[in-house]
Amino acid sequence: MDNAITSTGMTTDPTLYPPYTPAVHEEHEHAVLPQHRHHFETEEQQREAGSFGMWLFLLTEIMFFGGMFFAYLLYRNWYYEAFVVASNQLSVPLGAVNTAILITSGFCMALGVWAAEVRQKGLLVVMLLLTTFFGFIFLGVKADEYHEKYEKHHIPGASFSTAMFVNPAAYGLKEDPLSPDMAQKTQIFFFLYFAMTGMHALHMIIGIGILAWLTLRAHRGDFTSGYVAPIENFGLYWHFVDIVWIFLFPLLYLINRHPLK
Amino acid sequence: MSTAIGNTIVSLPDQSTARLPKRNYINNEHGLLSWLLTGDHKRIAILYLISITFFFFIGGAFAGLIRLELLTPQPDLVSSDTYNKFFSMHGIIMIFLFLVPSVPATLGNFLIPIMLGAKDLAFPKINLLSWYLYVIGGLFTLTALVLGGVDTGWTFTTPLSTHYLNTHVITTAMGIFVAGFASIFTGLNFIVTIHRMRCPGMTWFRMPLFVWSHYAASLLMVLGTPVLAIALVLVALERTFGIGVFDPTKGGDPLLFQHLFWFYSHPAVYIMILPGMGVISEVISTFSRKRVFGYTAVAFSSVAIALFGFFVWEHHMFIMGVSNYSALVFSLLTMLVAVPSAIKIFNWAFTLQKGSITFETPMLYAFGFMGLFTIGGLTGVFLGSLGMDIHLTETYFIVAHFHFVMVGGMLMAFLAGIHFWWPKMTGRMYPESLSKLAAVTTFIGFNLTFMPQFILGYLGMPRRYHSYPPEFQVLNVLSTAGATVLGVGYMLPLLYLGWSLKYGAIAGNNPWQATGLEWQIQSPPLTENFVETPIMDHEAYDYEWLANKTKHEVTTVG
Numbered sequence: 001m002d003n004a005i006t007s008t009g010m011t012t013d014p015t016l017y018p019p020y021t022p023a024v025h026e027e028h029e030h031a032v033l034p035q036h037r038h039h040f041e042t043e044e045q046q047r048e049a050g051s052f053g054m055w056l057f058l059l060t061e062i063m064f065f066g067g068m069f070f071a072y073l074l075y076r077n078w079y080y081e082a083f084v085v086a087s088n089q090l091s092v093p094l095g096a097v098n099t100a101i102l103i104t105s106g107f108c109m110a111l112g113v114w115a116a117e118v119r120q121k122g123l124l125v126v127m128l129l130l131t132t133f134f135g136f137i138f139l140g141v142k143a144d145e146y147h148e149k150y151e152k153h154h155i156p157g158a159s160f161s162t163a164m165f166v167n168p169a170a171y172g173l174k175e176d177p178l179s180p181d182m183a184q185k186t187q188i189f190f191f192l193y194f195a196m197t198g199m200h201a202l203h204m205i206i207g208i209g210i211l212a213w214l215t216l217r218a219h220r221g222d223f224t225s226g227y228v229a230p231i232e233n234f235g236l237y238w239h240f241v242d243i244v245w246i247f248l249f250p251l252l253y254l255i256n257r258h259p260l261k
Numbered sequence: 262m263s264t265a266i267g268n269t270i271v272s273l274p275d276q277s278t279a280r281l282p283k284r285n286y287i288n289n290e291h292g293l294l295s296w297l298l299t300g301d302h303k304r305i306a307i308l309y310l311i312s313i314t315f316f317f318f319i320g321g322a323f324a325g326l327i328r329l330e331l332l333t334p335q336p337d338l339v340s341s342d343t344y345n346k347f348f349s350m351h352g353i354i355m356i357f358l359f360l361v362p363s364v365p366a367t368l369g370n371f372l373i374p375i376m377l378g379a380k381d382l383a384f385p386k387i388n389l390l391s392w393y394l395y396v397i398g399g400l401f402t403l404t405a406l407v408l409g410g411v412d413t414g415w416t417f418t419t420p421l422s423t424h425y426l427n428t429h430v431i432t433t434a435m436g437i438f439v440a441g442f443a444s445i446f447t448g449l450n451f452i453v454t455i456h457r458m459r460c461p462g463m464t465w466f467r468m469p470l471f472v473w474s475h476y477a478a479s480l481l482m483v484l485g486t487p488v489l490a491i492a493l494v495l496v497a498l499e500r501t502f503g504i505g506v507f508d509p510t511k512g513g514d515p516l517l518f519q520h521l522f523w524f525y526s527h528p529a530v531y532i533m534i535l536p537g538m539g540v541i542s543e544v545i546s547t548f549s550r551k552r553v554f555g556y557t558a559v560a561f562s563s564v565a566i567a568l569f570g571f572f573v574w575e576h577h578m579f580i581m582g583v584s585n586y587s588a589l590v591f592s593l594l595t596m597l598v599a600v601p602s603a604i605k606i607f608n609w610a611f612t613l614q615k616g617s618i619t620f621e622t623p624m625l626y627a628f629g630f631m632g633l634f635t636i637g638g639l640t641g642v643f644l645g646s647l648g649m650d651i652h653l654t655e656t657y658f659i660v661a662h663f664h665f666v667m668v669g670g671m672l673m674a675f676l677a678g679i680h681f682w683w684p685k686m687t688g689r690m691y692p693e694s695l696s697k698l699a700a701v702t703t704f705i706g707f708n709l710t711f712m713p714q715f716i717l718g719y720l721g722m723p724r725r726y727h728s729y730p731p732e733f734q735v736l737n738v739l740s741t742a743g744a745t746v747l748g749v750g751y752m753l754p755l756l757y758l759g760w761s762l763k764y765g766a767i768a769g770n771n772p773w774q775a776t777g778l779e780w781q782i783q784s785p786p787l788t789e790n791f792v793e794t795p796i797m798d799h800e801a802y803d804y805e806w807l808a809n810k811t812k813h814e815v816t817t818v819g
């Protein structure tokens with residue numbers, strides 16, 4: 001995304017284009033930014049196009065996750081008991097802590113956007129690093145949770161075991177046992193859990209990759225001379241990833257707290 | 262009346278002195294790398310044109326093999342497994358690698374920035390990325406093909422695709438997943454460009470209808486394709502790990518896959534047809550010398566088709582065990598799509614009324630489109646009605662129906678557009694009489710191929726079988742004969758368009774005397790399209806404006 005908006009390196013020879021005359025900007029006092037792309041009439045147009053493109057991209061992301069949310073809706077209605085019991089196997093404290101960590105990361109990102117806008121290079125770099133740091137913490141906690149599922153044989157596939165749900169007493173759980181048939185359906189829950197949180201984590205990993213690149217460029221001073229579009233657009237992406245989690249946490253971890261139970 | 266036939270509006274510069282413009286997007290830079298790393302929307306359009314033509318002929322070869330097998334009632338050419346692979350590869354290649362990118366990625370890429378008075382699409386690098394994704398997707402599909410093909414049909418229906426088949430499902434699904442992102446990025450680029458890059462004076466209702474229809478199609482690409490992506494990811498996961506989401510033995514629901522798949526794949530047929538409708542609007546207006554009748558209605562009908570298109574997907578599943586009540590609702594909604602489609606057809610017909618009609622090749626293809634699309638659309642209403650659908654679905658009737666829309670409609674529109682804008686893209690004219698012959702050949706071949714299939718389907722011949730009862734043979738032979746004629750009809754343009762690149766007459770700026778902004782600049786255009794940013798000071802399709810403009814103008818080329 002950002003690449004297309006920011007890079008100036010076009011393959012076509014820029015000298016062939018008629019020199020850009022900043023007709024609109026003559027009244028204002030700032031010079032034309034080096035990041036201005038030849039095919040946009042004004043910087044304002046470039047910035048609006050970039051941000052609009054990012055919003056559209058997020059719309060496609062919503063539709064992408066939407067497919068899984070739809071599957072969740074369907075199966076949760078069909079196999080509610082299995083979903084409740086399986087959901088109880090997730091750690092609410094870890095999920096809650098992770099939610100807080102992710103929101104903190106998003107807050108740092110928002111501060112980073114502000115830092116870029118007020119042209120404070122040092123603060124921007126610190127904020128991007130903090131955003132990355134909290135992103136890694138989140139992924140670490142997630143990895144720990146995945147590992148626990150692995151130990152309990154709750155990863156869907158050949159090694160999946162329903163023993164804990166058919167005979168909870170043997171595992172020291174106070175749940176009512178599920179019929180073997182319904183217990184099978186916990187696998188659907190865990191599949192959705194892994195698919196949705198896994199896809200979310202994948203988006204975070206991609207985001208952290210872009211963050212590293214943005215941090216380097218911020219350190220070089222690219223974004224603190226009035227050109228903040230990549231930071232802003234990445235901010236949108238990062239907040240989107242946060243918001244997906246805000247939906248995932250109650251849907252996956254807190255089914256038991258649902259008033260209809 | 263009779264004098265109109267044979268008259269043409271072609272206005273070429275004096276061929277003894279005509280030259281191609283010295284500087285244009287084609288000779289601006291040289292070398293393969295200058296093409297492979299270009300950010301120029303026109304060059305990317307040419308890259309797309311070459312690659313989709315390649316895949317069209319691969320898909321066409323499979324169609325030929327299918328028709329050859331069906332020449333006789335006995336299964337004698339290939340085994341049934343191979344036949345399954347034939348029609349699967351035919352469908353997958355034609356839909357995902359030809360029809361979806363056909364008009365948008367070639368003509369749309371080339372023309373939308375110019376029609377809006379912009380120098381390029383909003384994100385040139387994403388545009389180039391989209392072509393690379395398309396090529397990678399195509400390579401995955403070719404890999405699956407070389408390794409032994411896939412036999413799920415183009416629909417990847419579960420549990421067939423997840424549990425029962427041992428062919429290259431995941432490779433193909435990967436290919437389509439990747440190619441899907443090419444489509445998403447194209448649509449995203451178009452929407453942003455149309456919103457943000459219009460030149461001064463280019464209001465929404467001064468945009469050519471070509472742009473409107475691409476806007477509607479782009480909405481579908483952006484909103485629908487991600488759902489296909491996730492559906493294919495789930496199929497791949499189900500196949501690899503047995504996660505159970507589509508597996509009834511584990512509580513999963515195979516119908517869920519169909520809902521997700523058709524949520525994209527029904528809108529996808531509008532992704533395929535809407536850009537074609539945009540081409541037809543331009544062609545009909547130009548060769549009737551009239552503003553498109555009911556401009557606003559045609560513009561909004563595109564958006565309406567896009568909107569309704571998202572709420573009809575279940576009509577692909579009427580016999581799959583969905584609830585009767587939802588089937589009723591979806592049947593009604595399906596009928597509703599006929600309304601905006603009919604608005605278009607009627608408005609084109611009224612555009613023709615009292616127009617000064619001439620019969621250049623693009624116009625012949627456009628006439629083909631109007632007739633064949635109408636038949637294809639109306640038979641769609643048959644299939645949308647619940648009772649008829651039970652009788653007709655999964656027969657050759659449905660095959661004929663969607664080929665009338667996709668081949669009779671979209672491919673005709675694609676060829677109309679390619680001929681119409683060929684002078685703009687290359688600076689040279691195609692040979693007119695030969696291309697008229699090709700247009701007529703295509704029309705005859707098409708009807709001979711697919712009209713018998715309506716009858717076959719109504720009589721009960723099921724689709725996707727490689728043998729059939731002997732009483733169906735006459736109609737099948739007709740169909741195969743038609744396919745041969747059709748094949749010739751499609752080979753001809755490939756040959757003479759290639760020929761015209763070197764020997765065609767120099768076209769000049771505006772050989773059709775059309776009103777679009779793209780016709781007011783040199784052919785082929787400059788890399789930056791316009792010398793200075795144009796100002797749109799008239800409505801679209803304003804032929805009086807054009808007449809005033811050209812009255813005192815000396816057309817020189819070179």
